[in-house]
Amino acid sequence: MVRSWGVKDEVPKLLVDAHLIYQNTMAVVDVCRKAGLEVFGVTKGVGGLPTVARAMLAGGVVGIADSRLANLERLRSSGIGAPLMLLRSPTMGEISRVAALVDILLCSSLPTINALSKAAIKQRREVQAILMVEMGDRREGIMPDELGDVLGTAEKLPGIRVRGLGTNLACLAGAMPTASGMTYLGDLANELGPGKAAPWTISAGNSSALGLIYEGKWPNLSLPAHLRIGESILLGWDVMTKKPLPGTSQAAFRLFAEVIEAARKPSLPGGPTGCNAFDEEIQPLDRGTHRRAILALGRQDLGSGKVMPIDPGIEVVGMTSDHTVLAIDEAKSAIRPGTQLEFRLDYGGLLAAMTSPYVGKIIKD
Incomplete structure (x- = not known):
């Protein structure tokens, strides 16, 4: 079944293939299980789309995680009964909604836990x-070194059960997961967790941790553990290297955008130059006079995300708020106004396209 919503004319449009997401989930879950890990499927990259969550659950994840409370509410109201995990500490204004809905919360703030x-x-x-x-x-x-004090207070609070310890890596500073780091986290949990009413678990990281598993370097942890996987399931790649993961597809998402101009133009700007509209100083490649195309697609649709043309003969020259400029000299087929071109996206582009009201969505179940 194919369903769509979004802008009337559906261009640009994003095709979401739920079956490929299901297959990717099975592949990732299988390799994690062999390493002794469960998987929570992360849906923030698709705005908490229930179709994607169901594909992940069918593929073997034990629950769904998202950083946005509104996405989790959307999932629950759609009839999804699996455990829901909130990845980001809530604001104080969200606390009552979290208490009513969320099963598991990742948290690092004692005032938040108290509220x-x-x-x-x-x-x-x-x-x-x-x-x-x-x-x-x-x-x-x-x-x-502050963990013991926080734990000592948190575990005394009614309505809260400290389930275990977790960590997040490779998001802000790019700190990579290591086997020694995972062992250290496990040792902390073993030190602080014994004697609890229920066994602790380790929330051992996100998609960036998969490299350790595929390389056979994942340590043997004595406590139950899980990973929170979104990008690697959705895009089918190792988030650190961008190389395809075994048994996964990189075609679960395809962006289509329409050409609104195609012409021969000089590749270098004319006259003095300064910063562009986004305060960037651009050093364009001298291609001489060549064939260019302009898409009705820009940063207002994709934010800082990137698009990669399916046609290897097409190259992205640059993007402004509403236009994307392409070099099309080596394109495999003729390109003219009205031509729709197909692209892959990186994670930033997927995040933005899924939340943009200007990008139509087509769901293939």
């Missing part, structure tokens, strides 16, 4: 909290 405790009591619910540990990426996380 959640009060809201959970009112909702007559228990929320599981995984305390995030700072391990080098310098984003969220409790410093290891």
Whole structure:
């Protein structure tokens, strides 16, 4: 079944193939299970799209995770009953909604946990909290030497059950997961977790941790553990190297955009130059006078994301807010106004396209 929504004329448009996402999920879940890990499927890259969440669940993930509370609410209201994990600490204004909905929360702020405790009591619910540990990426996380004090307070709060420890890497500073780092996180959990009413778990990272598994370097952890995987399932690649993962497809998402101009033009600007509209100083490649095409697609649709033409003879020259300029000298077929061209996206482009009201979406179940 094919469904669509978005702009009336559906150009640009994003094709989402749920079956390929299902296949990618099975491939990733299989290799993680062999390493002793469960997988939570992350849907923030697709705006919490229920079709994608269902494909991930059918492929073997044990729950769905997202950084946006509104996305989790959308998933639950669509009938998804699997455990829901909130990846980002909520704002104080979201606390009551979190207490009513979320099953597992990744959190690094004691005031947030305290507020959640009060809201959970009112909702007559228990929320599981995984305390995030700072391990080098310098984003969220409790410093290891402060972890004992935070835990000592959090585990006494009613309505809260500390479920274990977690970490996040390769997002802000690009700190890479290592076997020694994962072992250290496991040792921390073993040190702090014994004697709890229920076994602890380790939320051991995101898609960036998969490289250790595929390379056979994942350590043997004594506690149950899971990974939070989004990008590698959606795009079928290793997020650190951008190389395809075994058994996955890189065609689950395809962006189509229409050409609005095609002409021969000089490749170098005329006259003095300064910064462009985005305060960038561009050093264009001298191609001489060559064939160029302009797409009705820009940063307002894709943010800072990138598009990669399916036709290897087409090259992206640059992008402004509403236009994308292509070099088309080596294109395999004739390109003229009205031609629709096909592209792959990186993760930033996927995030932006899925949330842009200007990009139509076509869902292939």
